[in-house]
Amino acid sequence: MNQAISINNLNYSYGNISILKNLSFHIQRGDFFIIIGPNGSGKTTLLRLLAGIISPRDGRIDVLGDSIEDYTRKTLARKIAYVSQTVPVDFPFTVSEVVLMGRSPHLGMLGLEKEKDLATAKQAMEFTELDLLADRRMNQLSGGECQRVFIARAICQETDIILLDEPTASLDLAHQTRIMDLMEKLQKERDITVVMVSHDVNLAAMYGKTLLLLKEGQIVSRGKPDEVLTFQTLEAAYGCTLLVDESPLGRFPRVTPVPGRLMKIKD
């Protein structure tokens, strides 16, 4: 069984507005899979469908070989962890409390942790270099640190798949790299399938193993970064003039938007 997630003829709409149109693709186990596309292309909806937060109108989603409908919320939570966009935490939970919450799908109603769960949480905090912040309260952390805490919580959930919705949005350059390095390490060292929605085409080019480019709920292109990130496909998807060349760092494409060259969208 090499497919982490496979999707067949997936449709989704909010009322009369069709968001995802007949999508079919699969995500390999151990892939670093990044979904890109313009605003409103259905990226976040797709991710929420994969997370089981919303259910498809028709079509089929398989997670590790079984239909997502056959999972209960709890059994699905042992396979897939999800890190949502930005969550302001107004309540003074400590970092270690939030990370430990990741254990709850493995525990009973009251979430009483055992030694093993504490060890898992500790390890997740070490992995994300949060161990020194363990007793800090969430409302004392910066945006980048908060995001790392939520990722540590997802790691602590010990799932095969981690979904992230724009984890680098609103972070500075150092934190963006740190989060992406972390996810790459997770994917390489622990063989976790990482599925991410991102607005940053260049980060996607550098870290993604497979990219999926969406536009208006349909797949424009899917494949390795240098296959997807060509100026033809990107200009078709985003509707602005772009320069695509090779990154000075090496073997991945670099995308530069050209100012003042918004293209008229043809109908």
Added chain:
Amino acid sequence: MGSGFLKRLMLVSALLSVLLAGAMYLGISVGSTGSNFGDSMRLLLTDKSVDSVQEAIIRQIRLPRVMLAALVGAVLSLGGLVFQALLRNPLAEPYILGISGGAAIGAIIGIILGLSYFPGVSIMAFTGSLATLLLLLAMSSGQALLKKDSLLLSGVMVNAFCSAVIMFLISMTRDDRLHNIMFWLMGDLSTANIEQVGFLAVALMPCFILIFWLSNIMNLLLMGRDMAQTMGVNVKIVTITLLVVTSFMVSATVSYCGLIGFVGLVIPHLFRIILGSDHRILVPACVLGGGAYMVVCDLLAKILPSQGEIPAGVITALIGAPIFIFLLKRPRQ
């Protein structure tokens, strides 16, 4: 945490139980007819009868009143805690969704109709609050219930509408029923009777247990709806359950003793600052600590004025509001 969590839970519960027991003992022993610590202890511990007037005062007046105060404090604090978690809003309190407004309209109509305080007015109040709950559920049915701000705004609107109706009813009332209405709105524990309080306690216990059972899920809910759901929580069912159970609990209490304010806002915040955000600890802390706070406030309401007494709701707000302002002003560590 782990076994550390259980140890902490035990420690907090034990300390607050002692505090509650102490407050209740004080409440039973002190009153307008003077204090008699020895008698109340003898009465509570043995069956030996002391002075029969003292016995009547302690058994029939003070004991039910103290028990009622403890229950009211527990329910309102817990209600505030649950609504703060459910609405993910630190300013939420048990009356925020309009349950109190509905109860007040029912109670005021009952008082105007000249019904007896119990069961007449209480039943009217309970009906009123359940009607607002149903209205609220209907208004925000389906998906809207899960959008925290739509539920909150619906509640605020229901409350505003109820306030208008209350003002109208008050403006139409002239005689001494006006005084009764005002007293009900401020909250009053003096009507306690041991059978009724016992009945209330029996109705409330399952609610306390159910909310404790859901306390870890409340922690997860504070991570946001999507993350809670992907940690295995059925957000919709849990939200409705907590909403209905808490509303029922608050309605039952408010119907019996009127609108006592501020307990539900201050106590959860106080404990959150001292104990952190883990609801598995906060639920028992609010039940025990909120009960103790209310017993002490009611005691002050009884003994502070030289004649008569102040409604307990006045004392909770008089002490509660400055504490709350202090907490808001306090820089976050």
